Every structure is written in structure tokens, then in C-alpha cells.
Amino acid sequence: MEALQILRSCRTPFVVAATKIDRIHGWRANTDQPFLVSFFHQNDRVKEIVETRLYEMVARLSDLGFSCERFDRVSDFQRNLAIVPVSAHTGEGIAELLMVMIGLAQRYMEQELALSVEGPGMGTVLEVKEERGLGTTLDVILYDGTLSIGDEIAFARNDGVAQTKVRSLLKPRPMKEILIEDRFERVKTVVAATGIKVSAPGLDGTIAGSPLRVIRGDPGPVMEQIQREMEEIKVNLSPEGLVIKADTIGALEAICNELETREIGVMRAEVGPVSRHDLVEVETIKSPYYRVLLAFNTQILPDAADMIKDPGFSHVRVFEGKVIYKIVEEYVTWKDEQKRRVEQQKFEQIITPAKIRVLPHCIFRQSNPAVVGIRVLGGTLRSDVNLIHVDGRKVGHLKSIQLNQENLREAQAGAEVAISIEGATYGRQFTVEDDLFVDIPERHVKVLEREMSPHLPISTQEILGEFTSLKRRSDPFWGK
Numbered sequence: 001m002e003a004l005q006i007l008r009s010c011r012t013p014f015v016v017a018a019t020k021i022d023r024i025h026g027w028r029a030n031t032d033q034p035f036l037v038s039f040f041h042q043n044d045r046v047k048e049i050v051e052t053r054l055y056e057m058v059a060r061l062s063d064l065g066f067s068c069e070r071f072d073r074v075s076d077f078q079r080n081l082a083i084v085p086v087s088a089h090t091g092e093g094i095a096e097l098l099m100v101m102i103g104l105a106q107r108y109m110e111q112e113l114a115l116s117v118e119g120p121g122m123g124t125v126l127e128v129k130e131e132r133g134l135g136t137t138l139d140v141i142l143y144d145g146t147l148s149i150g151d152e153i154a155f156a157r158n159d160g161v162a163q164t165k166v167r168s169l170l171k172p173r174p175m176k177e178i179l180i181e182d183r184f185e186r187v188k189t190v191v192a193a194t195g196i197k198v199s200a201p202g203l204d205g206t207i208a209g210s211p212l213r214v215i216r217g218d219p220g221p222v223m224e225q226i227q228r229e230m231e232e233i234k235v236n237l238s239p240e241g242l243v244i245k246a247d248t249i250g251a252l253e254a255i256c257n258e259l260e261t262r263e264i265g266v267m268r269a270e271v272g273p274v275s276r277h278d279l280v281e282v283e284t285i286k287s288p289y290y291r292v293l294l295a296f297n298t299q300i301l302p303d304a305a306d307m308i309k310d311p312g313f314s315h316v317r318v319f320e321g322k323v324i325y326k327i328v329e330e331y332v333t334w335k336d337e338q339k340r341r342v343e344q345q346k347f348e349q350i351i352t353p354a355k356i357r358v359l360p361h362c363i364f365r366q367s368n369p370a371v372v373g374i375r376v377l378g379g380t381l382r383s384d385v386n387l388i389h390v391d392g393r394k395v396g397h398l399k400s401i402q403l404n405q406e407n408l409r410e411a412q413a414g415a416e417v418a419i420s421i422e423g424a425t426y427g428r429q430f431t432v433e434d435d436l437f438v439d440i441p442e443r444h445v446k447v448l449e450r451e452m453s454p455h456l457p458i459s460t461q462e463i464l465g466e467f468t469s470l471k472r473r474s475d476p477f478w479g480k
């Protein structure tokens with residue numbers, strides 16, 4: 001889901017590989033065969049299962065706004081996504097997957113695929129790694145030109161654009177992983193397009209995802225071009241928002257796009273580890289909901305880790321992980337919970353609307369304080385509030401609420417409870433069948449009407465309306 005959203009936001013063409021067809025019950029494997037050939041040799045029951053699962057996938061993608069079909073049934077690849085059933089285990093369908101990808105690339109990305117092997121090398125840093133015996137190295141995709149040992153190269157670091165001289169080039173041997181040193185072949189020159197590991201001095205702090213260029217002649221224009229590319233990173237920053245640290249530029253853009261769709265601001269987005277300085281800066285953010293740092297797949301430096309563990313440092317929240325949508329979901333869940341708590345605390349401090357009726361045959365004490373039975377007609381009745389008549393006359397102060405000799409903090413609409421009223425005498429300030437309001441201060445009414453009204457139950461809103469109508473008979477602008 002997350003990958004589809006990123007591809008859509010970046011308007012990137014793609015193909016869907018429906019994997020693990022060999023795991024379908026009854027599937028007869030045909031090693032390295034095209035899907036259509038292998039599918040032809042399956043029995044009718046297996047074919048039906050495959051078709052059913054493909055159409056379930058088509059339906060799910062359609063719900064997300066994508067029009068798609070099995071690759072051999074697609075007539076317009078510009079309007080429809082191609083689904084290629086494959087098995088990485090048996091190799092079935094791999095040939096057709098490559099065929100579709102190569103065909104689409106040649107048809108719709110001809111200009112982007114054009115390259116020259118004679119000019120200076122141009123590439124992208126995929127990963128920055130420490131290698132035993134080599135120090136910091138760069139895994140680079142060279143997509144244009146030539147790169148040789150001894151070439152001056154320009155690249156982006158956390159502290160700006162830098163240049164160095166290539167010390168060695170390590171090319172992965174055929175069918176081997178680039179990440180394993182003993183499987184490298186040392187070469188003097190490589191030409192596009194290829195993956196290569198670059199070893200050179202001064203590579204610490206290189207930004208993964210940034211451009212790498214070979215310098216021929218004046219380094220100034222090359223370094224200025226890299227600087228411009230770094231400044232054109234597609235991240236929309238806001239004057240108010242949270243802070244993001246990630247391991248690559250692509251990750252920054254993906255997280256920012258995800259947050260933008262949720263209307264969450266980003267104040268600062270940088271590639272690199274989380275430092276103490278980052279936490280100090282986050283601590284200065286005014287909004288408690290944005291006093292947050294999202295760390296995606298990046299290191300938290302020891303001084304920052306000690307700061308996070310400090311019990312006295314609780315103003316900043318750090319969310320870290322290696323899956324973008326999980327980090328974002330954790331933050332959104334936390335923010336919603338914080339807002340709920342703040343609203344709850346505010347609600348608990350506000351005197352809420354309530355209307356009660358004094359019940360007959362339930363006068364337990366007439367005064368000092370008066371103890372009577374009542375029914376809550378609407379709203380939420382809480383202790384330590386003042387009561388008034390429906391005509392505005394003062395009654396007294398509701399001290400406590402009891403039910404079955406147990407004290408209650410509040411009573412909801414429909415409840416029948418006993419209350420004690422200080423400063424009131426039965427027969428003078430009130431009598432049976434009297435309806436009474438909780439007397440809400442004017443400043444509380446303003447909060448209730450302006451901020452909390454949507455969160456109040458309908459019955460409570462009706463009681464609030466009756467109470468404010470009573471108060472506004474003499475002063476139309478009361479509580480406004």
C-alpha cells in the first residue's frame with residue numbers, strides 16, 4: 001500500500017509481479033518456463049484458482065484507483081497496469097516480467113535510457129557502508145559515462161558538496177551480491193550502466209540517494225550542479241511542523257509525501273543520524289503535537305540516545321523504525337491520543353450542562369445540608385457545582401452525589417441518585433418536582449459553545465441551549 005502511494009505521488013510507471021504461483025495447491029512446476037506456457041499445462045481447477053486470485057488482485061487495485069489486467073490481456077499499457085504472475089523459486093514467469101519491463105522502458109522512457117560511455121561518469125549513491133580493510137565505501141549505480149581509478153569525483157555530504165579522488169573500484173562478480181567484499185573484482189575502469197563499489201578518502205557523511213559526478217576540468221560547475229540538485233529535493237517544508245531524519249533522500253521524500261497527504265506539516269527534513277542538537281531543536285517547537293522527531297532507518301547517536309533515556313527529558317517524542325507507514329501511523333495514533341487527553345482534561349475542568357428534577361418522597365434531610373433524591377433529566381451531573389431554578393433563582397451548592405451509599409463523581413442522564421445541597425432548605429429554595437439547572441459560569445459557556453459543542457451528546461447540547469436561553473433573556477450577549 002505504501003509503495004503504491006509513493007509510486008503514484010511520484011508519477012512513476014510500474015509493473016505488478018504476482019509472486020509465489022508455485023505455492024498454489026496443485027500447481028505443476030515447469031522450471032524457468034514462461035508463465036503462459038506453464039499455465040497452459042495446468043489442470044482446469046488450478047487455472048480457475050489462478051484466475052480467481054488475479055481478479056481479486058485486480059479488484060483491490062481498482063479500489064485504489066488503478067486499472068490493471070494480466071499482462072497478455074493489456075492492450076494499452078499507458079492506461080492499464082500489467083500484472084505478471086511469477087515464481088522466484090521455480091523461475092516461471094520471470095522471462096515475461098523482464099520482457100514487459102524492458103518493453104515498457106524502451107517504449108516510454110527512451111530519452112531517460114539514452115547514455116554515453118565516453119563522457120565523465122554520472123551516478124547515484126545507493127548506500128554508504130563501512131567495509132573491513134576499506135573504510136567508508138559508496139555503492140553507486142553508474143548510469144552514464146566512465147569512472148576510473150584516480151578520477152576526481154564530486155558528491156554530497158551532510159556538510160555540503162565535497163570532492164575526492166577514487167582509490168579503488170570493486171565490481172561484483174557475475175550473479176553475486178555487491179554487499180559482500182570477497183566476491184568483488186577489482187577493476188580500473190567501469191562504463192555505464194553498472195553497479196560499482198567506490199573506495200576513496202573523505203567519504204564519511206555522504207548522503208545516500210545523492211548524485212555522484214566525475215570532474216573533468218573546472219570542479220566549480222559540477223559541484224554547483226550537485227548543490228542545485230540537492231536543493232531541489234521534493235520536500236515541502238512548513239513554518240510549523242515536526243522534524244524528520246532519514247538515511248536517504250528518497251526516504252525523506254516518501255515520508256514527506258505521506259505526511260502531506262495527511263495534512264501534517266514538516267518543519268525540517270534531513271539525511272543523517274539523530275544527534276543531540278536535533279533533539280534540542282525539536283524541543284523548541286511550540287506545538288506539543290509537533291514536538292516530535294521521526295527517525296527512519298537512521299542511527300541515533302549515543303549522546304542523543306542518552307538524552308532520550310533521561311527521565312527529565314520528556315518534552316520530545318522520538319518515533320523510529322524501518323517501515324515508513326508504521327512510523328507515520330504510530331505518530332498519528334500518538335497525536336490523536338494526546339489530543340483526546342487534552343480535550344478530556346479540558347472537559348473535566350469545565351462545568352458541564354445538566355438538568356435535574358427533585359423526586360417526591362425522597363427528602364432525606366431538609367437542610368444543613370439538604371439531602372434529596374433527584375433524577376438527571378439531561379446532561380452530566382457532577383459534584384461541587386451551583387444549582388439554580390429554571391427561572392434563574394439561586395438554590396445552593398451541590399456538595400456530593402451518592403448511590404447506594406457510595407459517593408459518585410458524576411451521574412449521567414436517566415440516573416436517580418441522592419445529592420446533598422449546601423445553603424438550601426427544602427420548602428424555601430426548592431420543593432419536590434422542581435426542575436433545576438447546573439449554574440455554568442459565563443467563561444465556561446464560551447468554551448462549551450465554541451470548542452466543545454461538536455463533542456457533546458445531543459441531549460447535553462439541548463440542556464445547554466435551555467440554560468443559555470434562560471441567561472440571555474436579560475442579556476442577549478451573555479456567554480458570546
